[in-house]
Amino acid sequence: xxxxxxxxxxxxxxxxxxxxxxxxxxxxxxxxxxxxxxxxxxxxxxxxxxxxxxxxxxxxxxxxxxxxxxxxx
Numbered sequence: 831x832x833x834x835x836x837x838x839x840x841x842x843x844x845x846x847x848x849x850x851x852x853x854x855x856x857x858x859x860x861x862x863x864x865x866x867x868x869x870x871x872x873x874x875x876x877x878x879x880x881x882x883x884x885x886x887x888x889x890x891x892x893x894x895x896x897x898x899x900x901x902x903x
Contacts, residue, residue, distance in 0.1 A: 841849075851861065 851857075856864075
């Protein structure tokens with residue numbers, strides 16, 4: 831059974847990823863900036879979603895909604 835190292839021509843997967851990033855012109859500093867920007871975007875999206883949920887929440891004390899009876903033909 832051949833391992834990942836043998837299949838990739840003697841290189842480990844992490845080394846191949848590093849080479850691809852280097853060829854694309856992405857160094858460590860740029861990768862860190864991109865990662866930070868992505869994480870900040872995710873945080874912003876989550877905050878926005880929480881605000882939307884708070885706006886559409888039923889007023890306190892409204893109690894649970896009752897089930898509706900629906901006739902099926």
